[in-house]
Amino acid sequence: MPEFVLQVLDIDETGKDYSFVLTREWLDATLGDAGLRGDPEQPIGSLTVHAQKNGNEFLVEGKVRAALITDCVRCLGVAHVPVSSHFATLFNRTSVPRGSGSSKRAAAETLEMSEEDDDDLQREDFSGHEIVLDDLVREYLVLDAPMQPLCSEQCEGIAVPKHVRPPEELFGPSDGSVDPRLAPLLRLRDKVPPNKE
Numbered sequence: 001m002p003e004f005v006l007q008v009l010d011i012d013e014t015g016k017d018y019s020f021v022l023t024r025e026w027l028d029a030t031l032g033d034a035g036l037r038g039d040p041e042q043p044i045g046s047l048t049v050h051a052q053k054n055g056n057e058f059l060v061e062g063k064v065r066a067a068l069i070t071d072c073v074r075c076l077g078v079a080h081v082p083v084s085s086h087f088a089t090l091f092n093r094t095s096v097p098r099g100s101g102s103s104k105r106a107a108a109e110t111l112e113m114s115e116e117d118d119d120d121l122q123r124e125d126f127s128g129h130e131i132v133l134d135d136l137v138r139e140y141l142v143l144d145a146p147m148q149p150l151c152s153e154q155c156e157g158i159a160v161p162k163h164v165r166p167p168e169e170l171f172g173p174s175d176g177s178v179d180p181r182l183a184p185l186l187r188l189r190d191k192v193p194p195n196k197e
Contacts, residue, residue: 004133006051008058008093008126012162015052017066022047022066022137030134034142035070042067047137058091064137074157079149089122091131123163 004020022045024038030039038045052059065084072079096189124136178186 002130002132004047004137006048006049006058006060006131006133008053008129008131011051011053013053015050018049020047020049020140021045025186027066027068027141030138031141031185032066032143036068036142036145036193037070038083039067039069042080042082049133051131051160054090055092060087060091060131062086062133064140066141067143068145070145072151072155073148074090074118074155076158077155078106078152079151081145083141083144085144087136087140089136091122091124091126094125094127100192127164136182157193 001150003026008016023046024037024040027036027038027045045064047062047064049060050063051061063084063086066082068081068083070079070081071077126132
């Protein structure tokens with residue numbers, strides 16, 4: 001069942017403000033397939049929206065904030081992901097009668113016109129008397145989360161057990177020192193003057 005619903009009959013040219021709560025239950029259920037969930041140690045998220053009628057369309061501007069957690073890509077520990085994103089979307093009511101060939105043609109022409117429109121405003125369709133924002137909010141939360149989340153910038157990842165490491169006699173010591181076979185290259189590097197541009 002949708003959580004964030006705007007009743008279009010309540011929205012006029014002067015606009016109306018809305019405020020919603022992003023509960024951890026909603027975040028967990030909605031973002032679980034993206035590997036994200038609500039952070040139980042942080043306050044619940046929020047969604048603030050200003051909706052305004054613009055001719056036959058409705059301009060919806062808002063800000064979504066949430067504290068999320070996911071798995072660190074290096075150590076698989078908990079990575080805290082604060083998300084704060086602004087959005088502006090123009091909603092257009094679709095009124096296509098069922099089974100009408102001419103209306104399908106008109107809908108296709110409308111789609112082509114909206115694709116040719118070159119302004120940066122995102123456009124969405126809705127039907128009936130409600131604008132449901134759940135999918136839009138989910139999209140912005142997922143897009144604003146980092147693709148490679150880290151628990152910290154200094155995370156060194158999972159330590160490789162000694163019995164799994166390659167033999168030192170084949171690949172040199174694993175303590176960061178230079179393999180003696182590469183020492184001549186280091187000496188050569190030290191003799192080359194720095195490049196001055």
